[in-house]
Amino acid sequence: xxxxTQTPRHLVMGMTNKKSLKCEQHxxxxxxxxxxxxxxxxxxxxxxxxxEERVENxxxxxxxxxxxxxxxxxxxxLHTLQPEDSALYLCASSPQRGQGDYGYxxxxxxxxxxx
Amino acid sequence: xxxxTQSQPEMSVQEAETxxxxxxxxxxxxxxxxxxYKQPPSRQMILVIRQEAYKQQNAxxxxxxxxxxxxxxxxxxxxxDSQLGDAAMYFCAYRSAYTFGNEKLTFGxxxxxxxxx
Numbered sequence: 001x002x003x004x005t006q007t008p009r010h011l012v013m014g015m016t017n018k019k020s021l022k023c024e025q026h027x028x029x030x031x032x033x034x035x036x037x038x039x040x041x042x043x044x045x046x047x048x049x050x051x052e053e054r055v056e057n058x059x060x061x062x063x064x065x066x067x068x069x070x071x072x073x074x075x076x077x078l079h080t081l082q083p084e085d086s087a088l089y090l091c092a093s094s095p096q097r098g099q100g101d102y103g104y105x106x107x108x109x110x111x112x113x114x115x
Numbered sequence: 116x117x118x119x120t121q122s123q124p125e126m127s128v129q130e131a132e133t134x135x136x137x138x139x140x141x142x143x144x145x146x147x148x149x150x151x152y153k154q155p156p157s158r159q160m161i162l163v164i165r166q167e168a169y170k171q172q173n174a175x176x177x178x179x180x181x182x183x184x185x186x187x188x189x190x191x192x193x194x195x196d197s198q199l200g201d202a203a204m205y206f207c208a209y210r211s212a213y214t215f216g217n218e219k220l221t222f223g224x225x226x227x228x229x230x231x232x
Contacts, residue, residue, distance in 0.1 A: 031218060042119070043206070043222040056219065088158060094218045103150065104220060106160035 003027045006091050006107035014115055015081060021110045023074040023091030029105070030096045032074040034066060037088040037109070049074060050096065081114045088112070117142045117209050121223035128197045129231050135182075136192045136226045138207030146212035149183065149190045150220070155203040163205070166190065168212070194228075202230045 004025045013019050023032065034046040048056035049068040063085075065077040074091055088111050092104040118141045128134035140149070151163040166174045166183050174181050178198075182191045194201055207223040 033219075040124075040224060042224050043220075045219055045221075048219060090158075090160065092160075096218075103162045103165060104160070104218070106152075108157060108159040111158075 004091060004093055004105050004107040006089075006110050008110060009108065010111045010113075012113045012115060013078070013081065015083075017081075018077070018079040020078065021076040021089055021091075021112075023076075023107055025072055025093040025105065027093060027105060028095070029093035030071055031094045032068060032071075033092045033094075033104070034074065034076050035090040035092065037090055043090070047076075078112075081112075083114050086112055086114045117144075117147075117211070117221050119207050119209050119221050119223040121207055121226050123226045124224070125227045125229070127229040127231055128194075130197055130199060132197055133193060133195045134197055134228065136194075136205050136207075136228065138190045138192070138223060140188050140190065140207070140209050142188070142209065142211075144211055144213065148210045148212060149181075150208040150210070151179070151181070151190075151192045152206045152208060152222075153201075153203045154206065154225070155200075160206070164192065197230050199230050199232065202228060204228075 007022045031050045036044045046060045047066040052068050063080050067075040088109045090109045091107040094104045120139045147168045149166045152160045153163050154160050164174050164176045164179050178195045180193045204225045204227050206225045208220045210220050
C-alpha cells in the first residue's frame with residue numbers, strides 16, 4: 001500500500017459505455033495528477049489539480065472528464081472512448097512546494113481496455 | 116518545452132554485476148530536479164533517486180547512484196550489485212524548479228532492465 005489507491009485495477013469497456021476511474025490519497029498532498037501510459041511512449045500528463053483546482057489540461061479529448069471534489073479524491077470520467085484510449089492510467093499526488101519532499105507518490109494504475 | 120530521452124529500450128545484466136542506464140534531457144532552465152523511477156510488474160512507480168540541479172554532488176541511495184553532468188545534460192543511473200528484485204522498467208524524469216503548485220514531471224520512454232541469474 002503506497003498511500004495512493006486506484007480503483008478499479010482493470011477495466012474493460014465498450015465504446016459506448018460510461019465509466020469512472022477513482023484515485024484516493026491520504027498523504028496530505030495538495031496536488032494530484034492523471035497520467036496515461038501507453039507502450040513505448042513517454043508517460044503523458046493529462047490533468048493536474050492543485051488545491052482542488054485544475055491547473056493544467058494538456059489538450060485531452062473531451063471524452064475524458066476529470067473531477068476533484070476534495071484534496072484526497074480524484075476521478076476520471078470516461079465516455080464514448082476509442083480503442084486507442086486503451087492504456088494504463090496512473091494517478092499520482094505530491095506535496096506543494098515548501099511542504100518537504102518534492103517526489104510524487106503513484107498509485108498502481110488502472111489497466112483500461114476499450115473494445 | 117523540456118524533453119527527456121532514454122536511448123536504451125532494453126538492458127540486461129548478470130546478477131551481482133553493475134549496470135548503467137542512460138538518460139539525457141533538454142532544457143533551457145538552470146534550476147530543476149531529475150528523478151529515476153522504477154516500475155516493476157506490479158505497475159506501481161517507485162522513486163529510486165533524485166538529484167537537484169544546483170547540487171554538484173551526485174546523489175546516492177544504497178546500491179543506486181547517479182552520474183549527473185549538467186553541462187552535457189546527462190543523468191545516468193548506476194545500479195551496483197544487481198539483484199533479481201531490480202528487474203523493472205526504469206524511467207528518467209525531469210521537473211522544473213520554477214513551477215509552483217504544479218509539480219509536473221516529464222518522463223522518458225523507459226528502459227526495461229532484465230537481471231540474469
